Each structure stands twice: as C-alpha cells, then as structure tokens.
Amino acid sequence: MHSFRRRRGQLTCTFEAAELGVMISLVSQLMELLTGDDMPQQSSNGLGEQDLFAELERELNGAPAVDFCQNPDVDPALRRLFPDAYQNDPRASAEFRRFSQVEQRDAKFDAAVEMLADLNQVGDDMRCVVPEEHIDAWLKTLTSVRLALSVRLDILTADDVDRLAELPENEPQAAVFSVYEWLGWVQESLLDCLH
16 A cells, blocks of 8 residues: 545545455444444434333433443453443443443444445545545544454553564464554554645
C-alpha cells in the first residue's frame, strides 16, 4: 500500500489486492461482531431489545442493570470495544452501559459501514478514495479493528507488543501481528494527511 495523500478535499491511496481483501474482511468481521448475539439490539420502537415495562419492573424491584459484558460467554473483544466506564464500580458501569451501549454500538457499526462502502468502491486500479467526511469513520473503525485484534493477540502492555514482534515468521500469531501493525501504519498515514 502507498500512504494516503490529500487531494481536493479527499484522501487517496493505492492498495495491493491482498491488502484490500484483508481490510474488507476485517471490517466485515467487526460488523458481524457488533451485530452478533452478544450485543443488545435496537428494536423498531427504539426502546432496545428489552420490553420497556419489564425494564421498569426490574428497576423498581431493585434488580441490577443487565450488562452484556458481565456474561462470561461474551466475546472478550466486545469487552475491549466497550470498556467499563467506572473501573471500580461494576454497578455504575452496568448502568452507564445500559443507557449507552446501543448508541455506542450503532456509532461503531455506522462508521464501519462508511469505511466498507469506500473500500467497495475501489476499482481495478486499486485506488481508494476517502472523502474528508469519512476520515473520522475510518480512524474509528481502524481503532476498533485493532482493539479486537489486540484481544486475539493477548496484547495488554508494551511488553506484549515486543514479545509478538520477536516471533518467528512461521508462527500463526506473527501473521496476525503483522496485520495489527500494518493497520496502525494505515491509521498513522491517515493522520499524517490531516496535518
């Protein structure tokens, strides 16, 4: 991939075919993760999946807020994408998540949709055009994809990054780590165009 360049209110770059395929696949997987069974869904009446009256009854009876991230079977990547708002107060975090999780999920999903639309417009010349109004969506989506990959790679500290950087090329995690690093370079390339 050639780095992004700013031209007439938009950013452009040229992908290799394999890079474009990886990028489309990762953004699509993020969208699947965000709309999977672990995530609360917005209902047609805008109240969320839970029935309003059942939710009010639960609150009046003093039951704790339902928090999808506390489910032990939830994908750990979702916990990284939607971290606790209050580190030392699980109840407050659950309450915050209850009121914000659908909106946060929708914002991440909408950003991914914008990015995927730009990627799907790439023609035979492999030139990708990112309109200025989509740059934020690209940066947010790349961050979300990298966060999800960091979970798969068990990255918690800089030492973990160093450990992965030293893996032999034939290790499966080395390939995933190279994609993680490449996505960071793509983000940096986008940010450089903004200055």
